[in-house]
Amino acid sequence: MKRLLLVATFCGLTAGAAFAEQKEVVVATTGGVFNQAISEIWFEPFTKQTGIKVKTVVATDAQMRSKAQAMFEAKDVAWDMINNVDILAASAQNRAFTEDLTEFCKQFAERRDLANDTCNASGVKITYNATLLAFNADKFKGLPPQTWADFWNVKDFPGPRALPNFGDPWRVLAAALLADGVATDQLFPLDLDRAFKKLDQIKPQVSLWWKTGDQSQQGFRGGDYVMGMIWGTRVSALKAEGQPVQQSYDQAFMLADTMQILKNSPNGEGAQALLKFYLETPAVQAKFAEKFGVTPVSQDAIKLMSDEGRAKIPTSSEAFKKIIKHDPAWINDNQARILEAWNAWMLK
Template identity: 30%
Template sequence: MKTPLRLISVLTVGTLLLTACGVGGESGGDSSDQKLTWASTGGQFQEDEKTALQKPFTAKTGTAFTNVSPAEQAQVRTMVKARKTIWDLANMSWIYAGAYCGELFEKLDDPALDRSKFPAGTTGDCFVPTYRYANIFSYNADFYPGAKPTTIKDFFDVKKFPGKRVVYDYPKAGLFEAALVADGVAPDQVYPLDLDRAFAKIDTIKSSLVFAPSYGAIQQMMVDKQASMVLTVTARTIVSAQSGANLVPVWDFNTTDIGVQVIPKGSPHKKLAQQMLAFITEPEQAKAYAKLTGTAPARPDVDLDSIGYTDEQKKFNAFLPDRGKTVEQDKQWWIENTDALVKRWTSWKVG
């Protein structure tokens, strides 16, 4: 049974359909056309995608890209139901692709997308990773001139290390796994998540938590010193540090996750879209993208030393040696449990 995953506001079908049909041109087309419509998050993130991924593919194949944003699950559902899919690739959570594989998203069947090339637990029938990142625990050193946080337990110790803690307002941002490990669970025993135990641990710091509505808000809060600690993704940690936050990572325990590009059901150019997916996971493109963003290539056979990370990027890279324990977020567990956990999370925050 598929998880409903109603994680977004319900908008009118008419409005979404008008939006979907108003971006990117034809709603159908010959699969041999050398063009792809690419939906993503906008901003610098999408600019990096254009530079490191799209331009080299255009140079190699002549493919023209139409870029749109934001990439929202609601628009995919609307386009698919109306049988007017115009997006070929969309940067959105693999949770959607896992929950609605074959229904709202295309199954990947190109032999070039060899799943053995990727780390165990990072692929599904409708997705393969295009990059990897971590949910990193960092602290602002300006707040702690004396004793320094050194373990994930310190994130939950407001007596020894007072101050606000910023987390992204979404359960899959690494907080639940961190709470369990801080409470004594061995990292390799974190899944399936013991939610009662995790919520009990998070309760101990609830009054010190700040729930950020976006990654941009997290960055601004850390730069403005509205909090002393943060648990957030690799790229945003790097940008926050580059913007002036005096952040120090704690390499004790962190969760790792993947970014994906998925193909909405009925894509006009499914074959070409899969060729693009295979292309962007190849070493040259993977390294170019990692260098721009500070994330890690999806494939472990790409040597991280060959990427040319800046010192700032190396500082917050959880995939380099000697970075403590890391746990890949369990894809199937999150696909099956996200909807119920989001409801519980929402109720807990106001309780």
């Protein structure tokens, strides 16, 4: 998602009347409960304070990137912001069609409550979210699945599986290698041949290859799978519905959802104001984190969360010990090769 070159007379959010003269900010989201929550918790209070309306459009992660790039190349940009994981946000491909926020970020340089690199050249991190193993607790009573080796163990943990297929497959490949016994500190660079060989074993058990977070939720509700790799935000949403879902942070992949502003967007100033509002409003961050069970970027926001909410997110050193340390540079350098190999494997 992307940011602020406001002239001095408009530098504060109190200049709502002036901003209200501008066009609405158009933000691409993955839809479903995420779209509803981000609108109610963040966008609506922003509109109330500034007068700037926010419109959302729904797209998968892959569609966001491909359409944003296509709009930029056609010199016909209709969106203002997209949501990406931090690794892809920083890639050369994405940086080519998104704004450099270096100047915008200078105003937050002294904010000690913000996590390191929250505001950076490629975008603004809004939450830290895990991609993890989730399962139907009603199906696995007693000793539940905890690791990717358990995910591959269909004898002791039977039932259909779910895996993501939204154009960013490195986590699935990493999980396959972990299931095959690769040590966490030896995971990168990923051995693609070995990973696909391991994936061949589980492919017949995968009943859902989801492309959006909403689809992963619908699949769980409908009983399409009993165990899957999904986003922690979606687990929290399912729990809030009363669904019997549980998760394991053991070997989870922790990434930051990052908002990027598109180059030549229709309302770049409004988009920057939207990001500024988020970073300067810990209460919004706290409420969003409570809703989805994610870690906010501000320590002040964490303090505003309930004890129950803080207990659900990986903030402790013990929780982070179980999380996989990935190699962003290698992933970005090999992104095209990984995706080409993945698409060929999916067609087998």
